[in-house]
Amino acid sequence: MPGRKRPPTMADVAHLAGVSPMTVSRAFREEASVKQETRRKIREAAESLGYVLDSTAAGLSSRKTGFVAATIPSINNANFADSLRGLTEGLAETGMQILLGYTDYDVAEEERLIEQMLRRRPEAVVVTGGAHSDRCRRLLANAAVPVVEIWDQPEEPLGAVVGFSNAGAASLMVDHFVEQGYRNIGFIGGDSSRDTRGLDRRRGFLRALREHGLSDERVLAYGMPPITMAQGAEAIEALRARWPETEAVMCVSDLSAFGALSACQRLGLKVPGDIAIAGFGAYDIAEHANPPITTIDVSAREIGARAAALIIDLLEAEQSSDLSLVEIEPKLLARASTLKG
Amino acid sequence: MPGRKRPPTMADVAHLAGVSPMTVSRAFREEASVKQETRRKIREAAESLGYVLDSTAAGLSSRKTGFVAATIPSINNANFADSLRGLTEGLAETGMQILLGYTDYDVAEEERLIEQMLRRRPEAVVVTGGAHSDRCRRLLANAAVPVVEIWDQPEEPLGAVVGFSNAGAASLMVDHFVEQGYRNIGFIGGDSSRDTRGLDRRRGFLRALREHGLSDERVLAYGMPPITMAQGAEAIEALRARWPETEAVMCVSDLSAFGALSACQRLGLKVPGDIAIAGFGAYDIAEHANPPITTIDVSAREIGARAAALIIDLLEAEQSSDLSLVEIEPKLLARASTLKG
């Protein structure tokens, strides 16, 4: 079996088409001026050689790599996947490609990823969340490309922001619970401070409870984020064991909420009735569960789309330190799982 | 506001550290021989300048880009996300980065993506599924890099394969249904032939029905793949309207199965009892639903991991046309949603 052969270059195409490499280069860009006939000849030569443009070389020469780097905490999360889709679609017209990394909810891993990605010289960077290591901040600042933080409202933004207040979003749920007449209210979230968005939700939730003069003690941190259906199930049992009087619970995500709902139903509890359960994120599962689960929709896809639009603007403006803040408004979707009567 | 500044290069670092660029280049690779002290000096200089290696240039020079291109049908799908995770983790030790694309279950889009990705000169390509346009096949053949097809068993493989028979997997479910004593059995899948894996499952399912001497008429194709919870819900109602005697149904994925389950429960049907429902893919939701949903586990993560291992081998072997076939064995997970008594 032969080793891999060297792929054809522009020079090969140019030779076959009887033009200079420079003309071939032009022929591959729509906007460049090349005679119709010449372009056709070149395309034919290229196709017959199986020529594919080398964007590595193109990027080196033009200093435009066509990459946008993006980090998300987890690949397997419908919310982040939706944001990513919005971003991809928004950037599609520009021909930019996404360079994706998963931080696994870990700032050290984020730092490693960001450095690895910056080696590819992305023209812009999108990061999920506002918590970063100092070195990561320095790397991004040095990179001197537009940075957009999404899904959060950092106190010290790196650049532009497309996000919302996780604390504020969670307080919407407290308002809803109180409106429905619940008094003994709990919260189920992840362990540790890795998931800063989850932590913000909890903080906002507890603060809102206090503001309503209610107890903020019924909190259970359970497992490492992202907290799963299984963990939601375990958590609600633990919560009920410790605070049997609990009437309503918000879970940090719809997945854990669904786990909690299923666990309650297996125990013969009525939801709502015996206990109300709410989630976060407007996942499909919240809509299709029995009963449908009250949740908060943060327009994940729109977040990505707005980030894309921002990047396009920033790249055109040719200046790196835009600090614009796009605020997404979380919406409460009240559903049967928390509605009385 | 100033325009973006030009990032520092190796030459800058070399100058500051008082060595040649070549030595800086070596200092950034663990295995290269550089004096301890020199390396330290260089690292310091680099850090103080905020220097980050340019892998665009490195790749051009060394002809090793460190990219593995991978396409999956959909970003928002836990199965493919798991495979991707297996792939990423398996490649982590090599330092290779994944260049990801979503085909949206469309071979034309796949062709476009593959061409775009080949411009980045990936060292290997992973594609999901065995259906490709002719031009796509040609492009991949010309690229002369290892190709691995996953999640399928193509009749004409492009290269190596890590997959399983979707038809065979579905027939496991028929065996299970028959064993449980169901006779009037249906199938819910997606519309059209876009999702070839779904189509294979249907074919295998219907063939197995016939082999058991059962009717294969209760088939509903509903909506474009990926078929959602909502479509699963609509589909089961339509199926029951047309064939009220249906005792058991397999859905093309766990998501549609869950939608179907929820719909039945809303209609007051008992699952199982009035109707048995099964899915495919071993999603979390199948495990945590009430009742838990019988499904088929195809070890999505392992598929990715095995693909990674294969790629590492192929890259070491330095030959491009390996045709090895790694067969994954789908396993039926029998759960309450289809169990009698």
Added chain:
DNA sequence: TTGAAAGCGTTACCAA
């Protein structure tokens, strides 16, 4: 262990 020279495949720039 270190350095100098010659590319890698493309595009920017200037000239024709």
Added chain:
DNA sequence: TTGGTAACGCTTTCAA
């Protein structure tokens, strides 16, 4: 509309 020349920032190769 086309072509020549000089980068782009790095690594390969060879030499010291």
